[in-house]
Amino acid sequence: MFESRIASPFAGESDAIASLGPIGRAVLRCREADIGSISDKLGIALPRAACRSESNGPSSALWLGPDEWLLLHADLQDDWVSRLAAHLEGELCSLVDVSHRQVALAVQGARAAEILASGCALDLSPRAFPVGMCTRTMFARAEVVLWRTGSMSFHLDVWRSFARYVEALLREAESEN
Amino acid sequence: MLIIPCPYCGERPELEFSYGGQAHIDRPLAPSDLSDEEWNSYLYVRANPKGRHAERWRHIHGCARFFNAVRDTRTDHILATYKVGEPEPEIPA
Numbered sequence: 001m002f003e004s005r006i007a008s009p010f011a012g013e014s015d016a017i018a019s020l021g022p023i024g025r026a027v028l029r030c031r032e033a034d035i036g037s038i039s040d041k042l043g044i045a046l047p048r049a050a051c052r053s054e055s056n057g058p059s060s061a062l063w064l065g066p067d068e069w070l071l072l073h074a075d076l077q078d079d080w081v082s083r084l085a086a087h088l089e090g091e092l093c094s095l096v097d098v099s100h101r102q103v104a105l106a107v108q109g110a111r112a113a114e115i116l117a118s119g120c121a122l123d124l125s126p127r128a129f130p131v132g133m134c135t136r137t138m139f140a141r142a143e144v145v146l147w148r149t150g151s152m153s154f155h156l157d158v159w160r161s162f163a164r165y166v167e168a169l170l171r172e173a174e175s176e177n
Numbered sequence: 178m179l180i181i182p183c184p185y186c187g188e189r190p191e192l193e194f195s196y197g198g199q200a201h202i203d204r205p206l207a208p209s210d211l212s213d214e215e216w217n218s219y220l221y222v223r224a225n226p227k228g229r230h231a232e233r234w235r236h237i238h239g240c241a242r243f244f245n246a247v248r249d250t251r252t253d254h255i256l257a258t259y260k261v262g263e264p265e266p267e268i269p270a
């Protein structure tokens with residue numbers, strides 16, 4: 001349903017760089033002392049370790065800062081964030097629906113890390129950036145959230161207005177041999 | 178590019194950070210009790226050492242947290258980083 005209503009900003013598709021379609025996103029912020037009880041109510045353990053993620057079925061929690069997480073849901077549902085908020089009734093925290101602020105690309109295949117390295121200064125070797133690691137960082141001049149979902153696959157979340165810019169640079173890197 | 182160790186995230190490239198000026202400057206508890214000279218000093222007067230300088234940085238394109246760093250202004254070497262609220266570490270010469 002949503003697919004037909006929300007225009008994708010991306011220009012193309014390829015094996016290595018593909019749109020992940022509409023997904024649910026929320027930013028959760030809370031105090032360290034409340035991480036345990038909020039995790040219980042969300043049904044997902046908010047990672048306490050820096051730059052790590054946890055997944056439970058279609059839901060994932062990505063550590064962005066010591067009191068800040070990006071919650072993702074694999075398919076976009078209108079009432080997902082309001083249902084989360086209902087679960088968190090009585091907790092002192094902030095939960096903001098940012099589903100439409102960002103769009104996501106999958107960068108995948110044997111050259112995934114090499115393509116990303118064209119615009120990202122982080123060491124993307126599996127030892128320095130293992131599966132499950134996630135972080136805000138820069139891709140060229142755009143801030144992104146980079147999440148390694150497999151040994152050769154990355155999820156890249158980017159603000160909607162920077163999507164074409166990031167995509168064009170990734171495709172240029174993809175075209176170089 | 179400088180590699181800066183964020184106290185939360187570890188070593189990260191300089192382009193993820195922004196600079197926040199001299200560290201350990203406390204806002205006066207009662208600003209209206211200050212003389213113009215004291216207020217001027219609080220707002221504008223900063224150390225400008227040739228050598229070690231404790232300063233605020235923010236990992237703005239990473240964990241987004243502020244932290245403090247001791248940097249040698251002659252070499253740009255970052256000698257230590259530490260969380261806000263922690264004392265400036267003693268570093269042997």
Ligand SMILES: [Zn+2]
Nearest residue numbers: 183186236240
């Ligand atoms: Zn950091």
